[in-house]
Amino acid sequence: MQDHHGSKDLPGYNPGSPDVAKSPISFDEFRELKATCLFTDEDVAYLRLSYDVLKDQAEDLVTMWRGIIAQHTHLANYGLDRATGEPDKEYGAAVGKRFAQWVLDTARADYDQAWLDYQYEVGLRHHRSKKNKTDHANAAVQIRGRDLIGFAAATVAPMRPYLEKGGHSAETVQRMQDAWWKSMILQVTLWSQPYMNAGDF
Amino acid sequence: MQDHHGSKDLPGYNPGSPDVAKSPISFDEFRELKATCLFTDEDVAYLRLSYDVLKDQAEDLVTMWRGIIAQHTHLANYGLDRATGEPDKEYGAAVGKRFAQWVLDTARADYDQAWLDYQYEVGLRHHRSKKNKTDHANAAVQIRGRDLIGFAAATVAPMRPYLEKGGHSAETVQRMQDAWWKSMILQVTLWSQPYMNAGDF
Numbered sequence: 561m562q563d564h565h566g567s568k569d570l571p572g573y574n575p576g577s578p579d580v581a582k583s584p585i586s587f588d589e590f591r592e593l594k595a596t597c598l599f600t601d602e603d604v605a606y607l608r609l610s611y612d613v614l615k616d617q618a619e620d621l622v623t624m625w626r627g628i629i630a631q632h633t634h635l636a637n638y639g640l641d642r643a644t645g646e647p648d649k650e651y652g653a654a655v656g657k658r659f660a661q662w663v664l665d666t667a668r669a670d671y672d673q674a675w676l677d678y679q680y681e682v683g684l685r686h687h688r689s690k691k692n693k694t695d696h697a698n699a700a701v702q703i704r705g706r707d708l709i710g711f712a713a714a715t716v717a718p719m720r721p722y723l724e725k726g727g728h729s730a731e732t733v734q735r736m737q738d739a740w741w742k743s744m745i746l747q748v749t750l751w752s753q754p755y756m757n758a759g760d761f
Numbered sequence: 762m763q764d765h766h767g768s769k770d771l772p773g774y775n776p777g778s779p780d781v782a783k784s785p786i787s788f789d790e791f792r793e794l795k796a797t798c799l800f801t802d803e804d805v806a807y808l809r810l811s812y813d814v815l816k817d818q819a820e821d822l823v824t825m826w827r828g829i830i831a832q833h834t835h836l837a838n839y840g841l842d843r844a845t846g847e848p849d850k851e852y853g854a855a856v857g858k859r860f861a862q863w864v865l866d867t868a869r870a871d872y873d874q875a876w877l878d879y880q881y882e883v884g885l886r887h888h889r890s891k892k893n894k895t896d897h898a899n900a901a902v903q904i905r906g907r908d909l910i911g912f913a914a915a916t917v918a919p920m921r922p923y924l925e926k927g928g929h930s931a932e933t934v935q936r937m938q939d940a941w942w943k944s945m946i947l948q949v950t951l952w953s954q955p956y957m958n959a960g961d962f
Contacts, residue, residue: 585907592833593908593911595833595835596833596835596836596911596915597912597915598829598915598919632796634793702961704961704962705957705961705962706786706797706951706953706954706962707794707797709910709946710794710947711797711798712946713797713799713800713942713943713946714797714798716942717799717939717943718799741917741942742914745911745913745914746911746914748910749910749911752910752953752957753907755958755961756906756953757958760906760957761956
């Protein structure tokens with residue numbers, strides 16, 4: 561992820577930067593976790609196939625996911641400024657751009673050490689330990705662990721129509737979505753680390 | 762889950778029993794979590810459709826999942842007796858029967874208060890707080906949180922050929938598997954609760 565694919569001007573998006581936390585688990589432990597998720601080189605190939613399908617749809621996907629969030633008070637509340645009770649639009653815009661970038665990074669599937677470190681950073685930014693700090697925001701003190709993990713389902717389940725737009729066979733679309741499910745579960749697992757008791761992860 | 766569908770003679774399988782822990786989250790909070798997972802009545806219907814397809818394949822599924830576990834040392838080690846370093850076959854047999862019962866319970870999708878309480882119990886039994894106690898075993902002190910969540914992917918991704926055996930259309934098989942993905946993520950989210958820092962779940 562050395563060049564971040566031209567996204568270095570995205571505020572707060574800084575994989576590979578010295579400001580990013582280092583993964584507490586080693587790369588060997590990460591390999592084990594990929595095996596636990598049945599995440600293989602074949603999944604990498606299908607994710608990369610999905611890149612071409614999704615690269616111009618990343619913002620549409622974010623709009624769709626935010627529609628889901630807006631429909632549920634307990635999720636929509638996460639985006640409110642705690643002082644005013646109103647949506648923090650600046651924070652929302654910054655997070656939205658990184659969310660779209662996340663679609664591309666997931667699909668590129670360059671899951672190297674810098675990526676692994678950044679997943680820990682993503683977990684910290686949802687957790688009370690680093691929430692709001694990147695954007696100097698005053699929104700919810702943290703995303704609850706239950707919503708962090710549970711929203712994995714809301715992320716991947718509605719992706720199918722977007723994956724279908726590439727004109728691939730139903731079987732190939734299915735395999736692309738399977739790879740997304742596995743990567744999503746792999747990622748929320750990594751993101752959950754700051755939420756867990758010492759020694760429990 | 763009042764009658765446990767004739768499974769009351771399964772050792773250590775006791776939803777609804779006074780010995781089972783109570784869910785620390787309320788049923789209203791559980792409804793919110795289902796929404797986070799986009800888990801709807803339609804998913805319940807497709808899970809129940811999968812019941813007829815899977816009811817005679819539950820043991821085959823467990824055999825398949827255990828084959829995956831056996832192929833990975835870090836997963837296979839969970840089943841070894843810590844004194845002898847050998848697989849604890851009695852423990853393995855008891856867990857295997859409950860694992861098959863879990864397939865049926867997931868597909869029946871009677872996710873009521875007793876089921877919610879039992880999911881917390883399942884989490885505790887994977888966590889150091891209650892691991893080994895049900896079966897008086899001496900296996901691993903706990904399943905690591907990362908493997909508890911990550912194995913959700915290894916559970917659902919290989920189910921497709923089993924779901925296809927019911928002779929339903931590809932679209933219906935797809936919807937059944939989507940419902941399994943959502944339920945699986947809902948469940949590992951609930952199971953993760955004992956692993957999380959106070960206030961983080």
